[in-house]
Each structure stands twice: as C-alpha cells, then as structure tokens.
C-alpha cells in the first residue's frame with residue numbers, strides 16, 4: 496500500500512490517501528510539541544516508538560472487542576488505517592488528577608477519580624481547545640446526542656482495557672486523550688494512543704514515563720517512551 500496525496504498534516508502526524516478510498520496511511524514524525532505547539536523538538540526515533548506503541552495498544556483493544564481505525568503497521572513509522580471523517584473533539588478520560596484539571600478546579604495532583612471522568616474539548620487551535628459542556632456540543636452541532644453517548648461509552652471501554660493493559664506492565668494510566676471519527680455512519684476510534692497522549696506513571700509512584708518529561712524538562716523523553724514499549728512487550732501475549 497503506497498502513499499498518494501497528503502490529506503492532513505498535523506503537528507506530529509500526517510495522513511495520506513491510498514489507492515483504496517476507504518484506507519489511509521498515518522505517518523508518525525519524530526517531532527514532539529507541547530503548550531499549543533509553542534515548545535517543539537525533534538527526537539530521532541520517536542515516530543517509530545509511537546507507531547509501535549499505538550499499534551500494540553490498538554491491537555489489545557481489538558482483542559478486547561473495542562474497534563479502532565488501526566489495520567496494520569507499514570514499516571517503522573506508519574500504519575494502515577480505516578478512513579474516517581475527523582470529529583473536532585478531543586476526548587479526555589481521567590483516572591487521577593493531573594495537568595489541566597488541577598489548574599482548572601484548584602485540585603492537588605494524584606487524587607483518584609472514581610468513577611473515571613470523561614471530558615470533551617473543542618479541537619480548535621485558534622481557540623486553544625476549550626472545554627465543552629454537553630450543551631455546547633449540541634449548540635455547535637458537533638455530534639448528535641446519540642453519537643455523544645456512543646463516544647462516551649467507547650472512551651470508558653477504552654479506559655477499562657488500557658488501565659488493565661498498563662497495570663499488567665506495572666504502569667498507572669493517569670489520563671489520556673482520544674479522538675473519534677465517523678466511518679460508514681458509525682463512530683470510530685482514530686488517531687493514536689501513546690505516551691504523547693497519555694500520562695503514565697510507574698505504579699505506586701508519580702514517576703512519569705510520558706510527554707510530561709518534555710513539558711516539564713524532567714527527564715529523557717525517548718528513554719521513557721522506550722520503557723513504556725518494553726514494559727508493554729514484556730506482557731505481550733505470544
């Protein structure tokens with residue numbers, strides 16, 4: 496399967512058309528960004544790690560009955576995915592407090608959130624991705640009421656599977672971001688799941704192996720990502 500025209504160039508990923516109108520190629524670059532794209536760097540080898548980690552997690556989700564756009568990896572830095580119409584939403588699931596919820600609600604970090612919290616943000620760089628209520632989503636007609644429920648349900652199902660997967664690897668899934676699209680009239684999990692989009696702490700500690708190392712200049716980013724992959728592979732079913 497070969498790349499045709501460029502459909503979408505994101506800050507760190509590119510989506511390419513293929514000869515099959517229902518399939519695309521998602522390509523991971525070595526770029527890392529934070530703070531609305533203001534902080535950026537190139538970390539050689541990062542794209543390959545993210546591709547491998549995302550593929551492994553999408554495969555685990557599929558095994559657990561949670562579908563996504565992922566079909567298979569294509570070489571080191573790319574994956575073949577089902578084509579979907581991107582919804583302008585970032586869906587965040589939180590199991591513990593960290594990051595923006597602490598700043599927004601004046602909470603300390605590392606407080607358990609039970610049941611897990613699902614938040615919707617407007618994927619809009621010019622507006623800095625504002626938090627959306629359910630009524631905002633209806634007002635903007637971003638998704639239907641049924642799609643909203645479907646996305647929330649899928650996000651919680653992803654959380655259940657990923658929490659267990661990471662726990663078996665000795666990692667705590669603190670929070671993460673998902674994106675969804677529409678494919679053949681249904682809601683479909685798309686994008687990536689990786690240490691760029693998850694907070695992952697070594698179990699029983701707040702030692703971070705994820706993008707917070709880059710955000711806070713608090714350690715070797717690639718070493719953290721490599722450790723996430725190795726831990727996941729250590730528990731991989733043969």
Ligand code: UDP
Pocket residue numbers: 585587593594595596624670671672691692693694706
């Ligand atoms: N996240 C992401 N992309 C975004 C915003 C957040 O992948 O544009 C992830 C982030 O890595 C974390 C979770 O979503 O795992 C929650 O992020 P938060 O709202 O706390 O924002 P932050 O403080 O990280 O900017």
